[in-house]
Amino acid sequence: MTDVKLLSRLGVAVVLTHSLISPNAIAQSQLNYTTSWIGNSFGFGDGKWMQQDIQAISVGADGTVYTNAPWDESGSEIAAYRAGDKLAVAGSTHGWGATGGDAVAVNHTYLYAAMSIGNQSNALVGTDYPPANQTWYGITRRTLANLATGAPFSGGIGNSANATKNSFVAVETVTTGTDASIRGLAATDTELYVADTYGNRIVVYDAQSMQPLRSWTMNAPSRIAIDTDSTLWIIGGFGTASPSILHYAADGTALAGSPALPADTMPGDIAVTPSGQLLVADNGASQQILVFNRGTGGQWQAGTSIGTRNGIFHTVRGVPDDVRFNGITGIGVDAAGNLYVAQNGEGPRALGSASVGQGAVLESYVYGTRVFNWRLYGLTFVDSAAFDPASPVSVYTGSKRFTLDYNQPVGHEWTYAAFTLDRFDYPDDPAFHQPRGVRGEPMVRRFDGQRFLYTLDPGAHYLNVYRFDSAHGEIAIPSGLLAQNPLPGTWPAAQPSYGEWLWRDSNGNGTVDASEISSNPSTGSTVGNGFWWVDEAGNVWLATPLSGIREMPRQGLDAAGNPVYTYASSKMFAMPAPFTRLARLVYSEATDTMYLSGFTSAIPWDATHWKEAGPVLARYDNWSSGTPNQIYTIALPWNTQSDPQTTTVGVAVAGNYLFVAELYTDRIDVYDARNGSAVGYMTPGASVGKTSGWVDVYLGISAVQRDNGEYVVLVEDDARAKILMYRWTPD
CATH class of the missing domain: 2.120.10.30 (TolB, C-terminal domain)
Structure with a gap:
């Protein structure tokens, strides 16, 4: 074992390289933070919430x-x-x-x-x-x-x-x-x-x-x-x-x-x-x-x-x-x-x-x-939120944009700024044809001087790509789709009957034309039930359950302004130790750092935990070098015999910290991203009734570090039509 570092603040020694850091070995405490929310007129601290639909x-x-x-x-x-x-x-x-x-x-x-x-x-x-x-x-x-x-x-x-x-x-x-x-x-x-x-x-x-x-x-x-x-x-x-x-x-x-x-x-x-x-x-x-x-x-x-x-x-x-x-x-x-x-x-x-x-x-x-x-x-249901990398006061959900004023009282920081889904101009938006018929989990990226929105369906089977232009205001224009398997039903008519396929809106009309579909049926089920991630440069990553990790480097923008992806330019990376099945991936292109979570031979995957992020998380540096350095491995909270069960469902990284959402227990676990040590945890405060719904999607948590050092963490709360917002400044 190497790279032993003394965590003087916590008073414990942790082995960082090829070591397993157990949260049970480190006393965790509740952090000093504020709980707020986005997207609902009521927070539930007063027992009220605005319903998610009115017919x-x-x-x-x-x-x-x-x-x-x-x-x-x-x-x-x-x-x-x-x-x-x-x-x-x-x-x-x-x-x-x-x-x-x-x-x-x-x-x-x-x-x-x-x-x-x-x-x-x-x-x-x-x-x-x-x-x-x-x-x-x-x-x-x-x-x-x-x-x-x-x-x-x-x-x-x-x-x-x-x-x-x-x-x-x-x-x-x-x-x-x-x-x-x-x-x-x-x-x-x-x-x-x-x-x-x-x-x-x-x-x-x-x-x-x-x-x-x-x-x-x-x-x-x-x-x-x-x-x-x-x-x-x-x-x-x-x-x-x-x-x-x-x-x-x-x-x-x-x-x-x-x-x-x-x-x-x-x-x-x-x-x-x-x-x-x-x-x-x-x-x-x-x-x-x-x-x-x-x-x-x-x-x-x-x-x-x-x-x-x-x-x-x-x-x-x-x-x-x-x-x-x-x-x-x-x-x-x-x-x-x-x-x-x-x-x-x-x-x-x-x-x-x-x-x-x-x-x-x-x-x-x-x-x-x-x-x-x-x-x-x-305004939100089975919908997570993500920050615009250009501004920590601009937040996107699948079909909304909110602006934040952090100086306002709890529950009043947000303003509904935009509805980005246009069913009249773009009835062929892939989101309408996917499970639930709504855009769900967002990732906002900026590259080549442009802003792009990527969204996942709740099960992360489909990655939707959207672009913006001045003529359409706040509307996210359908730009592309990467599908792990054919969509159920007859839409689009030209999709393959088996295997992967992708669409790019090469003529810029926002309609899925047969000539714009490319298939990759040879991959079959090897990518099924994988997890999509898009890095800062717009490269698309897919953590397959059993076949390792695939990168689809962005091949620039086409004449219509769409990001270009091809199967021919894809790169495969073998599944690294200690994993036997991958569930989540977060990659930073700027630092060439890869975070993976999933299952191991010690705690194998089972079908009853199909949506979970897994019991283990690992960090790898120099990922793209071909010989990545495994910095640490964390044993995440995991107890399937407790009531409620303790399992993980989402991972976010911002600044120096990792934020892990538990599925059933209303808890966000915080780790030092530099060394994997447990820092503490957050649970919903009194302003939201000290409760949250299950984080019911694969990409249900995101985070950002503000210039003043504060971390803002956004978590899906489908129980009462809102996004939970935690605000925490490290000591």
């Missing part, structure tokens, strides 16, 4: 906004907000087969919300659950006085083990996997109107007894609004290329006089103001709220639309601001004349989609003047 809203007369969505990671599918504050979470729509839904309505007494109840692959049996291989889609009824309490009724079913017992009615029973979600609800004090989209009908229930009263046929109905004369406005043709707005009497009689919509309008929601104006949320390119006034003879006249045309994509593209809407999912007006707008960066969930949107925004304006009232954000 529908209903506005009470007092300005309370009731929301619904199929999924919120911490169970806030159905919630209530007022005056920029969160009032309540309904609960009982999360887990044990239950999910939220795509519609919500209130009257003076009750909340009615779409939801589904399944049986978790037939694991749940009994009268509370549907028969094997089936799912119930229907409506839960709650009291406005306490959303967590069900309002049971004769014939009501479900949830016998909680406070919402017998307060659910099944509208459709379908084969599991079929999307039969209710897409529209509206209520008076006497009747409840239900858009059974799957069944192509409107069903009317008694609002008190919940007994069915009548129904009529309608093609794929969705949102419903009750007019001041008690007639109904309903969006029909949901999921088709040409949805329309139809007018009905409350008994189902079709009425004439629907407003003429501009070409290419995609109505996402509909509302009627107290004065009788008809509002239509356009989720097409305009991203506006269309206003229609009653004219003579029952005709409707178009008024002045609400919102900047093209919304967040107008002029300086991607910059959020007042009335620059982005994927409107719900609109409503209260009795006092306040407008409420819900958005998720996407619009209403497509049929069959499991999307949770691109981040929730709920905002309010004075209806007549458009003066801003308040706004709430829940």
Whole structure:
């Protein structure tokens, strides 16, 4: 053994070369740091969080906004907000087969919300659950006085083990996997109107007894609004290329006089103001709220639309601001004349989609003047964050950019600066076709005088490449894709049926053309389930599980400004001792330093820990020389027999320190990157409720050292739609 150094500060001796440093041999202490967060209006220190998606809203007369969505990671599918504050979470729509839904309505007494109840692959049996291989889609009824309490009724079913017992009615029973979600609800004090989209009908229930009263046929109905004369406005043709707005009497009689919509309008929601104006949320390119006034003879006249045309994509593209809407999912007006707008960066969930949107925004304006009232954000989910190397105050997530002001109070350091995903100009963005349909884990790099964004899907199977230009503002333009295996489904049509492939947007149009795809099928499964990394110079590294490490040196930029990568120029490096399987890689081109984590013969990999970073981390200097020098090996926290288990999931390096995220235990372990010694640990502080969700992705942690010596560490927290931010200055 060589290179023994005395760690006088810790009072222990550690062998650095070819040695194993055990964290258990060094007393670790909690560091002196500050916990904050990015991307959510609430930190959870006060027990509140803004939900990650909103698919529908209903506005009470007092300005309370009731929301619904199929999924919120911490169970806030159905919630209530007022005056920029969160009032309540309904609960009982999360887990044990239950999910939220795509519609919500209130009257003076009750909340009615779409939801589904399944049986978790037939694991749940009994009268509370549907028969094997089936799912119930229907409506839960709650009291406005306490959303967590069900309002049971004769014939009501479900949830016998909680406070919402017998307060659910099944509208459709379908084969599991079929999307039969209710897409529209509206209520008076006497009747409840239900858009059974799957069944192509409107069903009317008694609002008190919940007994069915009548129904009529309608093609794929969705949102419903009750007019001041008690007639109904309903969006029909949901999921088709040409949805329309139809007018009905409350008994189902079709009425004439629907407003003429501009070409290419995609109505996402509909509302009627107290004065009788008809509002239509356009989720097409305009991203506006269309206003229609009653004219003579029952005709409707178009008024002045609400919102900047093209919304967040107008002029300086991607910059959020007042009335620059982005994927409107719900609109409503209260009795006092306040407008409420819900958005998720996407619009209403497509049929069959499991999307949770691109981040929730709920905002309010004075209806007549458009003066801003308040706004709430829940912007990130299964999404990590990374710093722009040009500035420690600019932070990217997969589809957002935030700016930081470190002088602001905890939880207020961040400002939402940009939405970088453009579904209108770039519908072929590979992120839309990958698992979850969103960009996820980012790496920001600057080389050749340009800024580039690289992102991973949650499982790190695909590396997406994006470029920027002045004409597109903040939008990240699809530039390339490196895939370890073919994407599921039919997109893109020209991808190989087996093995690796890559795409480079050589013509610069942001579309994946067949002529731009290169395949490398001979590698087959040898790279499968590997981990991507991009160094400062834009070279791409892949830690394969069993076949060593591959570098794809960047071959400059092409005429369109895309980084160029080829399989022919790749370099392979053998898996170094002591590893038998690699899981994470961090490489610095500037210092030629490689950090690897993974599994060894002493603690081998097993499939139950498929996402983990492994129990061992090692540093190698002079990596590219062909004879790298192994400086140290660290035994990371690892105990699969504890409850919760102690395993690692992410690695970040900044300045003189290593930061390792544990998967289940809310803990960040800090090591001295120079010698591998354990320095201490950080866990979520009181400002975020002393808790975090699991770090649920492969690249869920990043770090930067500021000029003043402070380290800022960003960690994914998918539980409550935010990024945790730790601020620590070493002693």
